Amino acid sequence: MQGDAFLKCIDPNCGLEYPINSTNVQCEKGHLLDVKYKRTPNEKLKEIFAHRGMMDEGVIFNESGVWRFRELLNFCEIDTENIEQCSKFLVSLDGAEGRQSKPYHMTKVSAFTEISNDNLWLQPEGYNPSGSFKDNGMASAVTHAKMIGAEKIVCASTGNTSASAGMFAANEGIQCDVYIPSGQIAPGKLSQAYQFGAQIVEINGNFDDALKQSLDDAKNHNGYTVNSINPFRIEGQKTIPYRALEYLKWEAPDWIVYPGGALGNTSSCGKALMELYEWGWIKKIPRIAVINSEGASTLSDLYNGKFQEEELRWNKGKPNTDLIKQYYDHLDQEGIKPKTKATAIQIGRPANILKGLRALEFTNGIVTTASDSEMLDGMSVVGLNGFDCEMASGASVAGIKKLLEQEIIKRDDVVVGILTGRQKDAMLPVDYHNNPKNRFAIPPKI
Ligand code: F0G
Secondary structure (H helix, E strand, C coil): CCCCEEEEECCCCCCCEEECCCCCCECCCCCEEEEEECCCCCCCHHHHHHHHHHCCCCCHHHHCCCHHHHHHHCCCCCCCCCHHHHHHHCCCCCCCCCCCCCCECCHHHHHHHCCCHHHEEEEECCCCCCCECHHHHHHHHHHHHHHCCCCEEEEECCCHHHHHHHHHHHHHCCEEEEEEECCCCCHHHHHHHHHCCCEEEEECCCHHHHHHHHHHHHHHCCCEECCCCCHHHHHHHCHHHHHHHHHCCCCCCCEEEEECCCCHHHHHHHHHHHHHHHHCCCCCCCEEEEEEECCECHHHHHHCCCCCCCCCCCHHHCCCHHHHHHHHHHHHHHCCCCCCCCHHHCCCCCCCHHHHHHHHHHHCCEEEEECHHHHHHHHHHHHCCCCCCCHHHHHHHHHHHHHHHCCCCCCCCCEEEEECECCCCCHHHHHHHHCCCCCCCCCCCC
16 A cells, blocks of 8 residues: 555454545445554644644635644645645635634533533534534545545535535535435525535435435445545544644543534544544543434444443444344334434434444443433523534533533543534524523513
């Protein structure tokens, strides 16, 4: 295999390798792939990253919250100091992806979750250009799409991926097809896909059905898939924990908490931490906590042994994949569909489940669930601090609260919760506040 970067199957018993310009999102046996790098980056880069973050010289790749870490995701194998090369290869929304993202203290959230304000950090990813964390990974996935000369990108989406893909595609002047579960995505997300000129394909089914159809169509019609099973999406999303860690002076927190849907975030956080630890850039491994919605709890059910009493684990690369199949068969036989008002994470078959399990094993992670009303409270208390987030992001707050109550997270632990997207379902806060029974409701005066 030539060069520094290549693709490798995540299954240690398979381990198939492919060149970096391969268009497969999976190995030929259908396993997920990792982007791998042969070289170990020099820790002195930490200083360069910090400097780039402060510079204001109109270099968009230094302003970008993704590309200022470009040495850690240099799958294009460019000279990262050469701005002309950066401009030729790296896809960016004028440096805006990840630029506004850093962890904040939010006093009302810490009071609500009962942890000291100094110990709780929340990182809003909704301030990305398309309004969600997806822009981090879309910058890198579309960079790879451009690198291999793709003319059309394709995704299935609960709304944020399609908004992000549409925005990047319009910027790059390439086509974009988005597969949407009809009637099941927030209006603000659907309108973004139209606004950015994506070709919408309405699927009469849920996200899992839309993903299946989009993968088939991409294969048969030369489309480049930009869902999170694409390993290049994962590379860009590694910068979410990078920014949190950098802000904390690379002192790893005890916990990083995410809502769980297709588990791209869990996978990318896990990969980022595995690499940083292997390079000696962090001395401690934060634990990942994944919060499923109660109504879409595949990972939680399997991880916590709620299905057939076996606790599904990565098991050093030998997970019991039959158990996953049996769980999906059970969902089909019983006609169980994922159901939550937090439509972003209304997902029954998390495509990255195996990478997610690997991340949980490496970080000694935890999985739990939050109800719709808990997620709405979480979303609303974030709002009371003057920050915007959507209902699925409220899962991070709800999960932190629950895990503190259960004493899984300790009161003196340092916790970073990721707020994955901004509000795109305009009526949710209106309905929440008009119901005086809701914990944080401020009903209108009439
Ligand atoms: N939060 C938000 C706001 C999301 O849009 C998503 C996923 C998640 C959390 C879950 O993240 O999949 O990495 O576990 N949205 C996808 C979409 C599925 O199509 O926009 P994950």
